[in-house]
Amino acid sequence: MTGSHPRIRDVAELAGVSTATVSRALSKPELVSKETLEAVLLAVRDSGYVVNHAARNLRQQRTGGIVALVPNLANPFFSRILAGIASVLGPAGLSLLVADSQAPGGDARLIRSLNRSRADGLIVFDGAVPPEELRAAALPPVLLACEWIDGAGLPSIRVDNRAGAALAVAHLGGLGHTAIGHLCGPGGNVLTEARAEGMRAALAERGLPVREEWFMPGDFSLGSGRAAAERWLALAERPTALFCSNDEMACGFIAEVQRRGLRVPRDVSVVGFDDIELVAHVTPALTSIAQPRTEIGEKAARMMLALIAGEADEADVVLPVELVRRDSTAAPGRGARPLASA
Amino acid sequence: MTGSHPRIRDVAELAGVSTATVSRALSKPELVSKETLEAVLLAVRDSGYVVNHAARNLRQQRTGGIVALVPNLANPFFSRILAGIASVLGPAGLSLLVADSQAPGGDARLIRSLNRSRADGLIVFDGAVPPEELRAAALPPVLLACEWIDGAGLPSIRVDNRAGAALAVAHLGGLGHTAIGHLCGPGGNVLTEARAEGMRAALAERGLPVREEWFMPGDFSLGSGRAAAERWLALAERPTALFCSNDEMACGFIAEVQRRGLRVPRDVSVVGFDDIELVAHVTPALTSIAQPRTEIGEKAARMMLALIAGEADEADVVLPVELVRRDSTAAPGRGARPLASA
DNA sequence: CTGTTAGCGCGTTCAC
């Protein structure tokens, strides 16, 4: 119980050196002699000194923090990516600040307050943030993650969404499906468009029909998946397979289909997107397009470190996706595949 | 392109006042005259001035940030709580920093660096953090969330875990189950213990058997749920109902049971804990003990604001839980209940 | 109501 915290001056007095030497000993140990270094470290230990980040940041014109702007913190898709980011940032001496761009109270003004004194970098996951906001002079380096803006010249990291759609179509086509529908994400979203476009292209390439009534609207929510199931049930001609733009909609769709007494994959095969953890452990286990989420986070953090250091080498990183085959897909009209590995 | 960002002095010159007046106009507008306020705001707009938080924080001896220490950022249980916290903190002018206490690289030293110059407050979700670490003098106000430490004198917010277990037992008992097992959380965890103890007490109170082989080990992961299913299948006498200490284990358990050709709830009824979003949309929809996660987050944030302000009125807040009945529970040996609302 | 003054605690010049 010393009362107030020791400052650098206290350490200096205790070690019998000047504050400048203490500062150097702590940040650039190679610049001080071995003896003084030891004396300083001892004094630090004895006094329980810890640096004051506010003062250091003010002096160094940095903040020590990277802000991740996510559209919805409650979405489990992001949590693993954030964990990946934090795992790289921590050792680099930076902390991760998370901001929910669509939280009640956190309005669109949020981004305007994110000047260089607030964050050393900004990783934007929200495709709804207007590009012009992202070019304000006062902003720190900006990295787009899991989204991109054509022609904006902003660095980005993402997966190959079109390839993911193509994988889904190839898988379903390979099982014998010719009537394949798509459950879309929210409108005006680049992810939604890339996946839908990739789907259209892949269908056309295989000579499969592209019917607009088989492209159903959704918004990435569980509820919109259930709604799509009703829509699908009401269709005069139903596709025998459905590629969903994310896993949550796929789960909602399957749940509602099953509640109505039909079965998956016997009555309809379903492919999701993202491969969030839980979908491997629902019934039927969901076939899904896997995004390497931890890797996305780690790579995004490394790109941000490079941006801050001024080494803007890789402007656009596109990571591969892969199809994880599970039990929600089968040949049309066929029941579950024989019991396989989990 | 002004080159460098305007400082408060630039605004002052532009408005023809002193820097102190600019500062007051921005933080305590009621203290300046209407005319000067307008002049300052105009100058702010014209110059594109934004405050430098590092300088403000240094002067005010605060950081503007609250750190949430979560054991695993990738766990979807926390994301909704974090969203609740952020929604209260934002309007209060504070930002939320998220730290993953078990991230690779983020070792236990993490908490030692969390002095007052790093964070204005600390919300700890990780029951594995040793209490003595939490009493270091340099630490900002600490709030325990979704955990507690008996006798440590630290404020906390949590749900009534024992009551949750009692609700589960009452529900299953009411359906006619007399052989009820429990899938435990990780050892040495207060949540695990409270739920298991609540379970034991509730069983005893109803005169139901408490058999140790029906209390199976787990660790809150999906995989441990699957493992428990194998253990359950191998039992000579199997409980006809299982209360799981969280939803993920319940999902893993159900998936594995179904993969082995048995059915839920016909062959075994399952109750989860947490009521994470997805469990309402799996098959069968999971009966679960719901925690008010958004409310936990919001209340935690408000408690933290009070702690920072020195108004330590409510030391321990216990929020109620409720049982959400869905399709994973039924009378022993009975199939699904008739189709009900989603 | 407004201006002047004096730091917040640190990192970095420049001398020595």
Add this chain to the structure above:
DNA sequence: GTGAACGCGCTAACAG
């Protein structure tokens, strides 16, 4: 290799 002095940008205190 080390110390003295300065200032990062802002706001709390005190005058006026």
